[in-house]
Amino acid sequence: MGILFIVLACSTWAVDTLIRYPLLGEASALQIVFGEHLILSVLFIPFFFKSVKKIWKMEVSHIFSFIIIGGMGSALGTLAFTAAFSKINPSLVILLQKLQPLVAVSLARIVLKEPVQKKFLSWALLCLIGGILISYQDIFPGLMKLDFRASFGNETAMWGYLLTLIAVVSWGASTVFGKKLELQGYSEFEVMGGRFWLGAIALIPVLISQGEGLATGTEVWGKILALVAISGLLGMWLYYHGLKKLSARLCALAEMFFPFCAVTVNWIFLGKTLDITQIVGGGLLLLGSTVIQVKRY
Numbered sequence: 001m002g003i004l005f006i007v008l009a010c011s012t013w014a015v016d017t018l019i020r021y022p023l024l025g026e027a028s029a030l031q032i033v034f035g036e037h038l039i040l041s042v043l044f045i046p047f048f049f050k051s052v053k054k055i056w057k058m059e060v061s062h063i064f065s066f067i068i069i070g071g072m073g074s075a076l077g078t079l080a081f082t083a084a085f086s087k088i089n090p091s092l093v094i095l096l097q098k099l100q101p102l103v104a105v106s107l108a109r110i111v112l113k114e115p116v117q118k119k120f121l122s123w124a125l126l127c128l129i130g131g132i133l134i135s136y137q138d139i140f141p142g143l144m145k146l147d148f149r150a151s152f153g154n155e156t157a158m159w160g161y162l163l164t165l166i167a168v169v170s171w172g173a174s175t176v177f178g179k180k181l182e183l184q185g186y187s188e189f190e191v192m193g194g195r196f197w198l199g200a201i202a203l204i205p206v207l208i209s210q211g212e213g214l215a216t217g218t219e220v221w222g223k224i225l226a227l228v229a230i231s232g233l234l235g236m237w238l239y240y241h242g243l244k245k246l247s248a249r250l251c252a253l254a255e256m257f258f259p260f261c262a263v264t265v266n267w268i269f270l271g272k273t274l275d276i277t278q279i280v281g282g283g284l285l286l287l288g289s290t291v292i293q294v295k296r297y
Contacts, residue, residue: 014258021266099172
């Protein structure tokens, strides 16, 4: 049953693209992400009142960790992820998120002093090769056509990949500092609540500086609410419910269903196809990323 819960969670995350991608035509990435954080912040208010005493006794290092997971992981990461959808194929954005274990393991070595095995480097290299194959035709169009007078890369695509990598690093850092907070005695719900509250706070000055207000229209807010409910709350509930019944290694294997499901959904419903080189690159990236998680390198 544990694997079924993880697979169902992956399905909700895959459906996210069907809502998020078309929604970019009705609202900006900033408005969408702020709307998500606003709703989630309100939903997590009860956990704030339960943890008031702990909040007042927080150490500076704890506050720094919450800023990383909220401002960087939740606000910047989700904003970059959403904005990347309008620059490159959403399936590529999703596949490249599998680079996160590389960031998480590397940061865990620095922040949590966790050892890194030599085999990690080999599988990390495989992931990087997969990532290059996925993005090759956009980053090196001149080489693809053997035209050395062509520009180094497609500017729009380059921005898309940059935003994707920002999301990868942000979420990888969030994983490490979230784990650090849990080791320091904070519950899963306290960490998630802090993530959404600080994420919302971090987005407010950005919203003001860009001269953007809240998203308007009941239809737009209905879709944002659907994102929160389906890929957010339902996805998290299914995932953590499955995690309780599975070992971390089996969970990592079950999670492979997400990119396969997302790519298939995007291919069928959004017409976002991949060529054979990108498919091979995605396969190498998924293989390397999964081995790193399963073997805990």
